[in-house]
Every structure is written in structure tokens, then in C-alpha cells.
Amino acid sequence: xxxxxxxxxxxxxxxxxxxxxxxxxxxxxxxxxxxxxxxxxxxxxxxxxxxxxxxxxxxxxxxxxxxxxxxxxxxxxxxxxxxxxxxxxxxxxxxxxxxxxxxxxxxxxxxxxxxxxxxxxxxxxxxxxxxxxxxxxxxxxxxxxxxxxxxxxxxxxxxxxxxxxxxx
Amino acid sequence: xxxxxxxxxxxxxxxxxxxxxxxxxxxxxxxxxxxxxxxxxxxxxxxxxxxxxxxxxxxxxxxxxxxxxxxxxxxxxxxxxxxxxxxxxxxxxxxxxxxxxxxxxxxxxxxxxxxxxxxxxxxxxxxxxxxxxxxxxxxxxxxxxxxxxxxxxxxxxxxxxxxxxxxxxxxxxxxxxxxxxxxxxxxxxxxxxxxxxxxxxxxxxxxxxxxxxxxxxxxxxxxx
Numbered sequence: 233x234x235x236x237x238x239x240x241x242x243x244x245x246x247x248x249x250x251x252x253x254x255x256x257x258x259x260x261x262x263x264x265x266x267x268x269x270x271x272x273x274x275x276x277x278x279x280x281x282x283x284x285x286x287x288x289x290x291x292x293x294x295x296x297x298x299x300x301x302x303x304x305x306x307x308x309x310x311x312x313x314x315x316x317x318x319x320x321x322x323x324x325x326x327x328x329x330x331x332x333x334x335x336x337x338x339x340x341x342x343x344x345x346x347x348x349x350x351x352x353x354x355x356x357x358x359x360x361x362x363x364x365x366x367x368x369x370x371x372x373x374x375x376x377x378x379x380x381x382x383x384x385x386x387x388x389x390x391x392x393x394x395x396x397x398x399x400x
Numbered sequence: 401x402x403x404x405x406x407x408x409x410x411x412x413x414x415x416x417x418x419x420x421x422x423x424x425x426x427x428x429x430x431x432x433x434x435x436x437x438x439x440x441x442x443x444x445x446x447x448x449x450x451x452x453x454x455x456x457x458x459x460x461x462x463x464x465x466x467x468x469x470x471x472x473x474x475x476x477x478x479x480x481x482x483x484x485x486x487x488x489x490x491x492x493x494x495x496x497x498x499x500x501x502x503x504x505x506x507x508x509x510x511x512x513x514x515x516x517x518x519x520x521x522x523x524x525x526x527x528x529x530x531x532x533x534x535x536x537x538x539x540x541x542x543x544x545x546x547x548x549x550x551x552x553x554x555x556x557x558x559x560x561x562x563x564x565x566x567x568x569x570x571x572x573x574x575x576x577x578x579x580x581x582x583x584x585x586x587x588x589x590x591x592x593x594x595x596x597x598x599x600x601x602x603x604x605x606x607x608x609x610x611x612x613x614x615x616x617x618x619x620x621x622x623x624x
Contacts, residue, residue: 235479239481240500243523244505245430246427246505247507249422254420257420263422270422271426271429274434275434278434278437288483289485291489335417358414358417360410
């Protein structure tokens with residue numbers, strides 16, 4: 233690849249790295265996995281950078297890879313999730329104490345959802361995607377997105393930790 | 401499920417993940433990894449080609465002609481790229497265009513939701529109200545539209561402007577020899593183009609319709 237395209241990619245990755253790690257973290261619940269996932273997604277985008285940049289929305293391309301790779305992770309390992317009472321990721325993150333508590337509570341609640349429900353919540357409410365966009369990204373129907381979102385919100389509402397003040 | 405629940409979840413997710421800080425981007429390692437992926441793909445493609453070539457051996461003439469000599473690449477002082485925003489980003493985020501100037505990521509977007517002005521992003525710097533509406537000097541044919549200069553971020557100048565419906569694309573010639581191609585993006589009902597370039601390198605802007613050249617504008621950038 234020529235220098236110009238490399239420079240373009242470098243600038244893009246510097247600009248969108250944090251956002252992709254956040255998305256991957258919300259999906260996986262593990263910072264190490266999240267950074268690996270984001271790096272893989274950027275590497276795959278680099279491998280096809282000419283085509284990706286011509287398409288005009290490299291961010292969407294990388295985001296889709298993160299979502300797909302996360303789905304594959306579950307498919308390969310069948311049930312790779314370990315539901316736990318321990319709040320994950322206790323140290324080192326950015327943000328204040330309140331934000332960290334909120335994140336830990338949220339991660340615990342998200343971990344209690346199934347992979348698809350969690351993905352629906354993250355795409356619909358963290359990335360603010362429409363139901364149609366979420367369905368397209370997850371390869372399912374709009375009806376499935378609606379029902380999964382509805383069930384996930386019921387679960388989240390039932391969670392006293394989240395809705396009765398996770399920071400108490 | 402209620403709208404209140406949805407709003408509550410949105411706010412909590414934003415608050416919880418918005419402040420998460422990752423390690424620095426492993427750019428060089430990623431480029432190496434991506435390069436390896438690409439070379440694996442190429443090897444696979446070459447293997448396929450070898451099979452085709454083996455089949456073509458029986459054909460008296462070679463299938464591939466002599467490749468033309470590659471043009472000599474001139475050394476450029478600056479590396480500038482521009483990409484139009486995707487339709488969704490233009491619609492939802494007011495993004496006009498993005499790209500890089502000498503390795504720094506830039507974006508031009510109309511501030512949402514109040515349309516109070518233009519937002520220029522250069523690397524980690526965000527200038528929320530950079531659209532000073534300063535009209536660029538030079539002849540302005542009505543068919544082309546008007547171009548404005550946004551506040552400069554140090555050595556980079558941002559230029560943006562609405563173009564008429566006839567314009568299918570716009571070419572910007574920089575004094576370094578680079579030619580940028582801009583594709584109009586509808587942002588808040590107006591077809592707009594925008595780009596960023598190193599200070600003092602913007603030369604001529606030419607608008608094209610489907611039939612050919614519509615108008616040419618020689619830009620004179622204001623400098624304090």
C-alpha cells in the first residue's frame with residue numbers, strides 16, 4: 233500500500249481506536265478481549281483499506297467486524313461466558329469513582345444477558361442505531377431486535393442494581 | 401418497556417462507557433498484522449491465478465499484455481486525503497467529509513442539532529464553532545456555489561461550502577500537485593462539500609456536472 237493510504241489509515245485508527253475499544257468492551261465485558269477484538273478489526277480494515285476507504289464509511293466497516301468477530305467468539309466456544317457475581321474490571325480504567333461504579337454495575341447486568349440481547353442493547357442504546365440498522369448489523373430481523381430489546385429492558389428493569397440506583 | 405427505560409439505559413451506557421480509556425492505539429502492530437493478512441490473501445489469489453495460467457499454457461498467445469511503464473512518482477511535500485461522508489453519517493451526525501492531512505485525522509461537520517455552525521476536528525483538537533463564514537475571495541460563478549473558509553487549526557485550513565444541484569463532483573488542485581475530488585453530501589437539506597489542506601496550498605477549484613466542466617474558481621485564502 234502507498235504511503236498516502238498508510239497515513240490515512242494511521243489517522244483513522246488514532247481517531248477511532250477509543251470508540252471501537254469501548255464498543256468491544258461493552259460487547260465482551262473484558263478489556264483484554266476488547267482491545268484484541270478492536271485490533272483485529274482495524275487490521276482487517278487495513279488489509280482491504282483501499283476498498284474500505286473508497287466506500288466512504290470505514291468506521292461502520294470496522295464496527296461491523298467487531299460485532300461479527302464477537303459473534304464468532306460465542307459460536308466457536310459455544311458458551312464462553314461465565315456468569316459471575318464478581319464485578320469485572322476493578323482497576324485502572326479512566327473516569328471517576330462514580331463512573332467506574334456505574335460501569336461495573338452495568339457490566340454485571342449486561343453479563344447476565346445473553347450474547348444477542350447484550351449486542352442489541354449495546355447497538356440500540358450505546359451506539360444509538362435504529363432497529364433496522366441493528367437488525368442488519370446482527371443479521372437478524374427487525375422483529376427479533378424488538379423482542380430482544382424488550383426482553384433485555386425487562387431484565388434491566390428488574391435489576392435492582394441498575395434501576396434502583398446502581399451507585400448507592 | 402417504556403421510553404423512560406430506554407432513556408435511562410442510554411444515559412447509563414453513555415456515562416459508563418463514555419469515559420473508558422483504552423491503551424494507546426497499536427497502529428504499527430496493526431498495520432503489520434493487516435499487511436500479513438493481505439499478503440496471505442494475495443498468495444491465495446496467486447495460487448488461483450497459477451491454476452488459470454496452467455490451463456492457459458495451451459493457448460498460443462499469452463493472455464496478459466505487456467504492462468505499461470509506471471509513471472514516475474513525484475515527491476510530494478504533503479499527504480492530503482479527503483472522503484465524502486456516508487449518507488447515514490451525513491444525515492445523523494451532520495458530517496460533510498473526513499480525511500487526513502500529513503497523517504492527522506480531520507472531520508468537518510455541521511453542529512447538531514441546533515446547526516449553530518461548523519465543527520472542525522483535527523487530530524485530538526475539536527473546534528466546535530469553526531465556521532466563521534468568511535467568504536473566500538475570487539470569482540464565484542453562480543453555478544458552482546460559494547466557498548467559505550473555516551477558522552484555521554494552525555497549519556491546516558478548512559474550506560467548505562454549498563454547491564448547486566448541477567454539480568456532481570468538485571476537483572481541488574493544490575499547489576503541491578495533489579488533486580482532491582470532492583463529492584457533495586446532503587447535510588441538513590443542503591448539498592455541501594468540504595476539505596482540509598495544508599495552509600497556503602489551495603489553488604484552483606473546478607466543479608463538474610455530468611456533462612463536463614461547469615465552472616472554475618481560483619481561490620484566494622484569507623490570511624491575517
